[in-house]
Amino acid sequence: MTTTSSERRPRRDAVQNRAGILAAATETIAGDPRASVDAIARTAGLSRRALYGHFADRDALVRDLIAAGAQRFNAIAVRVQDRDARVALARLAAQLWAEAAHVQVIAAIALDDAHVQETADALAPLRRAVVDVVRRGQDDGTLRTDVAAPTLARLVEEAARTVIMRVDASSPEAQSLAVRSTLSIAGLSWRESIELLADHPDLLAAPASTPVADAD
Structure with missing residues:
Protein backbone atom coordinates (compact mmCIF):
# COMPACT_ATOMS: atom_id res chain seq x y z
CA MET A 1 0.00 0.00 0.00
CA THR A 2 1.37 3.41 -0.98
CA THR A 3 1.80 5.99 1.79
CA THR A 4 0.53 9.41 0.79
CA SER A 5 2.31 12.69 1.59
CA SER A 6 -0.55 13.64 3.90
CA GLU A 7 0.04 10.44 5.90
CA ARG A 8 3.80 10.99 6.08
CA ARG A 9 3.46 14.56 7.33
CA PRO A 10 1.82 13.74 10.69
CA ARG A 11 4.47 11.11 11.36
CA ARG A 12 7.24 13.58 10.51
CA ASP A 13 5.59 16.23 12.68
CA ALA A 14 5.32 13.77 15.58
CA VAL A 15 9.03 12.95 15.35
CA GLN A 16 9.92 16.64 15.23
CA ASN A 17 7.64 17.41 18.16
CA ARG A 18 9.18 14.63 20.21
CA ALA A 19 12.70 15.84 19.40
CA GLY A 20 11.63 19.37 20.33
CA ILE A 21 10.30 18.17 23.68
CA LEU A 22 13.57 16.36 24.44
CA ALA A 23 15.55 19.48 23.55
CA ALA A 24 13.26 21.61 25.71
CA ALA A 25 13.57 19.13 28.58
CA THR A 26 17.36 19.22 28.36
CA GLU A 27 17.36 23.01 28.45
CA THR A 28 14.78 23.30 31.22
CA ILE A 29 16.18 20.62 33.50
CA ALA A 30 19.70 22.03 33.04
CA GLY A 31 18.39 25.24 34.58
CA ASP A 32 16.25 23.52 37.21
CA PRO A 33 16.77 19.81 37.95
CA ARG A 34 13.28 19.71 39.50
CA ALA A 35 11.56 21.37 36.54
CA SER A 36 7.95 20.26 36.16
CA VAL A 37 6.24 18.87 33.09
CA ASP A 38 4.42 22.20 32.79
CA ALA A 39 7.73 24.09 32.67
CA ILE A 40 9.12 21.71 30.06
CA ALA A 41 5.94 22.01 27.97
CA ARG A 42 6.15 25.82 28.09
CA THR A 43 9.76 25.74 26.91
CA ALA A 44 8.74 23.42 24.07
CA GLY A 45 5.88 25.74 23.13
CA LEU A 46 3.32 23.01 23.77
CA SER A 47 0.46 22.45 26.15
CA ARG A 48 0.80 19.97 28.99
CA ARG A 49 -1.75 17.77 27.21
CA ALA A 50 0.26 17.82 23.98
CA LEU A 51 3.41 16.78 25.84
CA TYR A 52 1.55 13.89 27.45
CA GLY A 53 0.64 12.81 23.93
CA HIS A 54 4.31 11.89 23.52
CA PHE A 55 5.36 10.89 27.04
CA ALA A 56 3.27 9.16 29.70
CA ASP A 57 4.90 11.12 32.54
CA ARG A 58 8.03 12.98 33.58
CA ASP A 59 9.90 9.75 34.33
CA ALA A 60 9.27 8.51 30.80
CA LEU A 61 10.67 11.78 29.46
CA VAL A 62 13.77 11.48 31.65
CA ARG A 63 14.25 7.88 30.52
CA ASP A 64 14.26 9.04 26.90
CA LEU A 65 16.83 11.71 27.74
CA ILE A 66 19.02 9.06 29.36
CA ALA A 67 18.64 6.75 26.34
CA ALA A 68 19.57 9.55 23.92
CA GLY A 69 22.63 10.43 25.99
CA ALA A 70 23.65 6.78 26.19
CA GLN A 71 23.55 6.50 22.40
CA ARG A 72 25.99 9.41 22.09
CA PHE A 73 28.29 7.93 24.76
CA ASN A 74 28.24 4.50 23.12
CA ALA A 75 29.11 6.11 19.77
CA ILE A 76 32.18 7.72 21.34
CA ALA A 77 33.37 4.32 22.55
CA VAL A 78 33.15 2.95 19.01
CA ARG A 79 35.24 5.81 17.58
CA VAL A 80 38.13 5.59 20.03
CA GLN A 81 40.59 3.13 18.50
CA ASP A 82 43.99 4.02 20.04
CA ARG A 83 46.26 0.99 20.30
CA ASP A 84 47.91 2.29 23.47
CA ALA A 85 45.41 1.38 26.21
CA ARG A 86 46.47 4.36 28.33
CA VAL A 87 45.79 6.77 25.48
CA ALA A 88 42.51 5.03 24.63
CA LEU A 89 41.34 5.28 28.23
CA ALA A 90 42.38 8.93 28.46
CA ARG A 91 40.66 9.76 25.17
CA LEU A 92 37.49 8.01 26.28
CA ALA A 93 37.48 9.96 29.54
CA ALA A 94 38.17 13.27 27.77
CA GLN A 95 35.51 12.86 25.12
CA LEU A 96 32.89 11.48 27.49
CA TRP A 97 33.52 14.41 29.80
CA ALA A 98 33.22 16.87 26.90
CA GLU A 99 29.86 15.33 26.03
CA ALA A 100 28.59 15.20 29.62
CA ALA A 101 29.80 18.70 30.47
CA HIS A 102 27.28 20.21 28.04
CA VAL A 103 24.43 18.59 29.93
CA GLN A 104 25.96 18.04 33.35
CA VAL A 105 22.66 18.24 35.21
CA ILE A 106 21.11 15.61 32.93
CA ALA A 107 24.21 13.45 33.31
CA ALA A 108 24.00 13.75 37.08
CA ILE A 109 20.33 12.75 37.02
CA ALA A 110 21.18 9.75 34.82
CA LEU A 111 23.81 8.68 37.33
CA ASP A 112 21.83 9.20 40.53
CA ASP A 113 20.54 6.21 42.48
CA ALA A 114 17.05 6.45 40.99
CA HIS A 115 18.30 5.92 37.43
CA VAL A 116 21.75 4.37 37.77
CA GLN A 117 20.64 0.84 36.81
CA GLU A 118 18.77 1.84 33.65
CA THR A 119 21.69 4.11 32.74
CA ALA A 120 24.09 1.21 33.24
CA ASP A 121 21.94 -0.99 30.99
CA ALA A 122 21.79 1.67 28.28
CA LEU A 123 25.56 2.12 28.45
CA ALA A 124 26.34 -1.59 28.10
CA PRO A 125 28.35 -1.11 24.85
CA LEU A 126 30.46 1.61 26.47
CA ARG A 127 31.04 -0.53 29.55
CA ARG A 128 32.20 -3.42 27.40
CA ALA A 129 34.57 -1.09 25.56
CA VAL A 130 36.10 0.09 28.84
CA VAL A 131 36.60 -3.51 29.99
CA ASP A 132 38.29 -4.32 26.66
CA VAL A 133 40.64 -1.33 26.96
CA VAL A 134 41.48 -2.20 30.56
CA ARG A 135 42.14 -5.83 29.71
CA ARG A 136 44.38 -4.79 26.83
CA GLY A 137 46.35 -2.50 29.11
CA GLN A 138 46.71 -5.24 31.69
CA ASP A 139 47.92 -7.69 29.05
CA ASP A 140 50.70 -5.35 27.90
CA GLY A 141 51.57 -4.20 31.42
CA THR A 142 50.64 -0.53 31.03
CA THR A 162 31.94 11.07 40.94
CA VAL A 163 33.70 13.67 38.79
CA ILE A 164 30.60 14.27 36.66
CA MET A 165 28.37 14.71 39.71
CA ARG A 166 30.77 16.70 41.89
CA VAL A 167 33.02 18.81 39.69
CA ASP A 168 31.94 22.14 38.22
CA ALA A 169 31.90 21.64 34.45
CA SER A 170 32.74 25.32 33.89
CA SER A 171 36.12 24.90 35.55
CA PRO A 172 38.97 25.04 33.00
CA GLU A 173 40.62 22.12 34.78
CA ALA A 174 37.53 19.91 34.86
CA GLN A 175 38.26 17.83 31.76
CA SER A 176 41.90 17.35 32.73
CA LEU A 177 40.83 16.30 36.23
CA ALA A 178 38.38 13.78 34.79
CA VAL A 179 41.09 12.25 32.63
CA ARG A 180 43.75 12.22 35.35
CA SER A 181 41.32 10.68 37.85
CA THR A 182 40.53 7.90 35.38
CA LEU A 183 44.20 7.20 34.72
CA SER A 184 44.97 7.23 38.43
CA ILE A 185 42.38 4.55 39.13
CA ALA A 186 43.79 2.55 36.22
CA GLY A 187 47.23 2.52 37.82
CA LEU A 188 49.16 5.53 36.53
CA SER A 189 50.85 7.89 38.96
CA TRP A 190 49.95 11.54 38.83
CA ARG A 191 53.30 12.28 37.17
CA GLU A 192 52.70 9.59 34.55
CA SER A 193 49.25 11.02 33.84
CA ILE A 194 50.62 14.52 33.36
CA GLU A 195 53.36 13.20 31.08
CA LEU A 196 50.83 11.26 29.00
CA LEU A 197 48.71 14.37 28.51
CA ALA A 198 51.81 16.38 27.62
CA ASP A 199 52.83 13.77 25.05
CA HIS A 200 49.32 13.71 23.57
CA PRO A 201 48.00 17.30 23.72
CA ASP A 202 45.18 16.38 21.33
CA LEU A 203 43.53 14.31 24.06
CA LEU A 204 42.05 17.37 25.74
CA ALA A 205 41.58 19.28 22.50
CA ALA A 206 39.77 16.69 20.36
CA PRO A 207 36.00 17.29 20.18
CA ALA A 208 33.75 14.35 21.08
CA SER A 209 32.42 14.22 17.52
CA THR A 210 35.80 13.67 15.89
CA PRO A 211 36.80 10.07 15.02
CA VAL A 212 40.35 9.49 16.23
CA ALA A 213 42.88 6.69 16.16
CA ASP A 214 46.47 6.25 17.25
CA ALA A 215 48.94 6.48 14.40
CA ASP A 216 51.48 4.12 15.91
Missing part, protein backbone atom coordinates in the same frame (compact mmCIF):
# COMPACT_ATOMS: atom_id res chain seq x y z
CA LEU A 143 47.69 -0.67 33.45
CA ARG A 144 47.50 -2.13 36.94
CA THR A 145 47.03 -5.87 37.17
CA ASP A 146 46.23 -6.31 40.87
CA VAL A 147 42.49 -5.97 40.11
CA ALA A 148 40.50 -8.06 37.63
CA ALA A 149 39.63 -6.20 34.43
CA PRO A 150 35.83 -6.05 35.01
CA THR A 151 36.35 -4.76 38.55
CA LEU A 152 38.93 -2.20 37.47
CA ALA A 153 36.61 -1.01 34.69
CA ARG A 154 33.86 -0.59 37.28
CA LEU A 155 36.19 1.44 39.51
CA VAL A 156 37.03 3.65 36.54
CA GLU A 157 33.30 4.09 35.91
CA GLU A 158 32.65 5.05 39.53
CA ALA A 159 35.50 7.58 39.47
CA ALA A 160 34.02 9.14 36.32
CA ARG A 161 30.58 9.19 37.93
Whole structure:
Protein backbone atom coordinates (compact mmCIF):
# COMPACT_ATOMS: atom_id res chain seq x y z
CA MET A 1 0.00 0.00 0.00
CA THR A 2 1.37 3.41 -0.98
CA THR A 3 1.80 5.99 1.79
CA THR A 4 0.53 9.41 0.79
CA SER A 5 2.31 12.69 1.59
CA SER A 6 -0.55 13.64 3.90
CA GLU A 7 0.04 10.44 5.90
CA ARG A 8 3.80 10.99 6.08
CA ARG A 9 3.46 14.56 7.33
CA PRO A 10 1.82 13.74 10.69
CA ARG A 11 4.47 11.11 11.36
CA ARG A 12 7.24 13.58 10.51
CA ASP A 13 5.59 16.23 12.68
CA ALA A 14 5.32 13.77 15.58
CA VAL A 15 9.03 12.95 15.35
CA GLN A 16 9.92 16.64 15.23
CA ASN A 17 7.64 17.41 18.16
CA ARG A 18 9.18 14.63 20.21
CA ALA A 19 12.70 15.84 19.40
CA GLY A 20 11.63 19.37 20.33
CA ILE A 21 10.30 18.17 23.68
CA LEU A 22 13.57 16.36 24.44
CA ALA A 23 15.55 19.48 23.55
CA ALA A 24 13.26 21.61 25.71
CA ALA A 25 13.57 19.13 28.58
CA THR A 26 17.36 19.22 28.36
CA GLU A 27 17.36 23.01 28.45
CA THR A 28 14.78 23.30 31.22
CA ILE A 29 16.18 20.62 33.50
CA ALA A 30 19.70 22.03 33.04
CA GLY A 31 18.39 25.24 34.58
CA ASP A 32 16.25 23.52 37.21
CA PRO A 33 16.77 19.81 37.95
CA ARG A 34 13.28 19.71 39.50
CA ALA A 35 11.56 21.37 36.54
CA SER A 36 7.95 20.26 36.16
CA VAL A 37 6.24 18.87 33.09
CA ASP A 38 4.42 22.20 32.79
CA ALA A 39 7.73 24.09 32.67
CA ILE A 40 9.12 21.71 30.06
CA ALA A 41 5.94 22.01 27.97
CA ARG A 42 6.15 25.82 28.09
CA THR A 43 9.76 25.74 26.91
CA ALA A 44 8.74 23.42 24.07
CA GLY A 45 5.88 25.74 23.13
CA LEU A 46 3.32 23.01 23.77
CA SER A 47 0.46 22.45 26.15
CA ARG A 48 0.80 19.97 28.99
CA ARG A 49 -1.75 17.77 27.21
CA ALA A 50 0.26 17.82 23.98
CA LEU A 51 3.41 16.78 25.84
CA TYR A 52 1.55 13.89 27.45
CA GLY A 53 0.64 12.81 23.93
CA HIS A 54 4.31 11.89 23.52
CA PHE A 55 5.36 10.89 27.04
CA ALA A 56 3.27 9.16 29.70
CA ASP A 57 4.90 11.12 32.54
CA ARG A 58 8.03 12.98 33.58
CA ASP A 59 9.90 9.75 34.33
CA ALA A 60 9.27 8.51 30.80
CA LEU A 61 10.67 11.78 29.46
CA VAL A 62 13.77 11.48 31.65
CA ARG A 63 14.25 7.88 30.52
CA ASP A 64 14.26 9.04 26.90
CA LEU A 65 16.83 11.71 27.74
CA ILE A 66 19.02 9.06 29.36
CA ALA A 67 18.64 6.75 26.34
CA ALA A 68 19.57 9.55 23.92
CA GLY A 69 22.63 10.43 25.99
CA ALA A 70 23.65 6.78 26.19
CA GLN A 71 23.55 6.50 22.40
CA ARG A 72 25.99 9.41 22.09
CA PHE A 73 28.29 7.93 24.76
CA ASN A 74 28.24 4.50 23.12
CA ALA A 75 29.11 6.11 19.77
CA ILE A 76 32.18 7.72 21.34
CA ALA A 77 33.37 4.32 22.55
CA VAL A 78 33.15 2.95 19.01
CA ARG A 79 35.24 5.81 17.58
CA VAL A 80 38.13 5.59 20.03
CA GLN A 81 40.59 3.13 18.50
CA ASP A 82 43.99 4.02 20.04
CA ARG A 83 46.26 0.99 20.30
CA ASP A 84 47.91 2.29 23.47
CA ALA A 85 45.41 1.38 26.21
CA ARG A 86 46.47 4.36 28.33
CA VAL A 87 45.79 6.77 25.48
CA ALA A 88 42.51 5.03 24.63
CA LEU A 89 41.34 5.28 28.23
CA ALA A 90 42.38 8.93 28.46
CA ARG A 91 40.66 9.76 25.17
CA LEU A 92 37.49 8.01 26.28
CA ALA A 93 37.48 9.96 29.54
CA ALA A 94 38.17 13.27 27.77
CA GLN A 95 35.51 12.86 25.12
CA LEU A 96 32.89 11.48 27.49
CA TRP A 97 33.52 14.41 29.80
CA ALA A 98 33.22 16.87 26.90
CA GLU A 99 29.86 15.33 26.03
CA ALA A 100 28.59 15.20 29.62
CA ALA A 101 29.80 18.70 30.47
CA HIS A 102 27.28 20.21 28.04
CA VAL A 103 24.43 18.59 29.93
CA GLN A 104 25.96 18.04 33.35
CA VAL A 105 22.66 18.24 35.21
CA ILE A 106 21.11 15.61 32.93
CA ALA A 107 24.21 13.45 33.31
CA ALA A 108 24.00 13.75 37.08
CA ILE A 109 20.33 12.75 37.02
CA ALA A 110 21.18 9.75 34.82
CA LEU A 111 23.81 8.68 37.33
CA ASP A 112 21.83 9.20 40.53
CA ASP A 113 20.54 6.21 42.48
CA ALA A 114 17.05 6.45 40.99
CA HIS A 115 18.30 5.92 37.43
CA VAL A 116 21.75 4.37 37.77
CA GLN A 117 20.64 0.84 36.81
CA GLU A 118 18.77 1.84 33.65
CA THR A 119 21.69 4.11 32.74
CA ALA A 120 24.09 1.21 33.24
CA ASP A 121 21.94 -0.99 30.99
CA ALA A 122 21.79 1.67 28.28
CA LEU A 123 25.56 2.12 28.45
CA ALA A 124 26.34 -1.59 28.10
CA PRO A 125 28.35 -1.11 24.85
CA LEU A 126 30.46 1.61 26.47
CA ARG A 127 31.04 -0.53 29.55
CA ARG A 128 32.20 -3.42 27.40
CA ALA A 129 34.57 -1.09 25.56
CA VAL A 130 36.10 0.09 28.84
CA VAL A 131 36.60 -3.51 29.99
CA ASP A 132 38.29 -4.32 26.66
CA VAL A 133 40.64 -1.33 26.96
CA VAL A 134 41.48 -2.20 30.56
CA ARG A 135 42.14 -5.83 29.71
CA ARG A 136 44.38 -4.79 26.83
CA GLY A 137 46.35 -2.50 29.11
CA GLN A 138 46.71 -5.24 31.69
CA ASP A 139 47.92 -7.69 29.05
CA ASP A 140 50.70 -5.35 27.90
CA GLY A 141 51.57 -4.20 31.42
CA THR A 142 50.64 -0.53 31.03
CA LEU A 143 47.69 -0.67 33.45
CA ARG A 144 47.50 -2.13 36.94
CA THR A 145 47.03 -5.87 37.17
CA ASP A 146 46.23 -6.31 40.87
CA VAL A 147 42.49 -5.97 40.11
CA ALA A 148 40.50 -8.06 37.63
CA ALA A 149 39.63 -6.20 34.43
CA PRO A 150 35.83 -6.05 35.01
CA THR A 151 36.35 -4.76 38.55
CA LEU A 152 38.93 -2.20 37.47
CA ALA A 153 36.61 -1.01 34.69
CA ARG A 154 33.86 -0.59 37.28
CA LEU A 155 36.19 1.44 39.51
CA VAL A 156 37.03 3.65 36.54
CA GLU A 157 33.30 4.09 35.91
CA GLU A 158 32.65 5.05 39.53
CA ALA A 159 35.50 7.58 39.47
CA ALA A 160 34.02 9.14 36.32
CA ARG A 161 30.58 9.19 37.93
CA THR A 162 31.94 11.07 40.94
CA VAL A 163 33.70 13.67 38.79
CA ILE A 164 30.60 14.27 36.66
CA MET A 165 28.37 14.71 39.71
CA ARG A 166 30.77 16.70 41.89
CA VAL A 167 33.02 18.81 39.69
CA ASP A 168 31.94 22.14 38.22
CA ALA A 169 31.90 21.64 34.45
CA SER A 170 32.74 25.32 33.89
CA SER A 171 36.12 24.90 35.55
CA PRO A 172 38.97 25.04 33.00
CA GLU A 173 40.62 22.12 34.78
CA ALA A 174 37.53 19.91 34.86
CA GLN A 175 38.26 17.83 31.76
CA SER A 176 41.90 17.35 32.73
CA LEU A 177 40.83 16.30 36.23
CA ALA A 178 38.38 13.78 34.79
CA VAL A 179 41.09 12.25 32.63
CA ARG A 180 43.75 12.22 35.35
CA SER A 181 41.32 10.68 37.85
CA THR A 182 40.53 7.90 35.38
CA LEU A 183 44.20 7.20 34.72
CA SER A 184 44.97 7.23 38.43
CA ILE A 185 42.38 4.55 39.13
CA ALA A 186 43.79 2.55 36.22
CA GLY A 187 47.23 2.52 37.82
CA LEU A 188 49.16 5.53 36.53
CA SER A 189 50.85 7.89 38.96
CA TRP A 190 49.95 11.54 38.83
CA ARG A 191 53.30 12.28 37.17
CA GLU A 192 52.70 9.59 34.55
CA SER A 193 49.25 11.02 33.84
CA ILE A 194 50.62 14.52 33.36
CA GLU A 195 53.36 13.20 31.08
CA LEU A 196 50.83 11.26 29.00
CA LEU A 197 48.71 14.37 28.51
CA ALA A 198 51.81 16.38 27.62
CA ASP A 199 52.83 13.77 25.05
CA HIS A 200 49.32 13.71 23.57
CA PRO A 201 48.00 17.30 23.72
CA ASP A 202 45.18 16.38 21.33
CA LEU A 203 43.53 14.31 24.06
CA LEU A 204 42.05 17.37 25.74
CA ALA A 205 41.58 19.28 22.50
CA ALA A 206 39.77 16.69 20.36
CA PRO A 207 36.00 17.29 20.18
CA ALA A 208 33.75 14.35 21.08
CA SER A 209 32.42 14.22 17.52
CA THR A 210 35.80 13.67 15.89
CA PRO A 211 36.80 10.07 15.02
CA VAL A 212 40.35 9.49 16.23
CA ALA A 213 42.88 6.69 16.16
CA ASP A 214 46.47 6.25 17.25
CA ALA A 215 48.94 6.48 14.40
CA ASP A 216 51.48 4.12 15.91
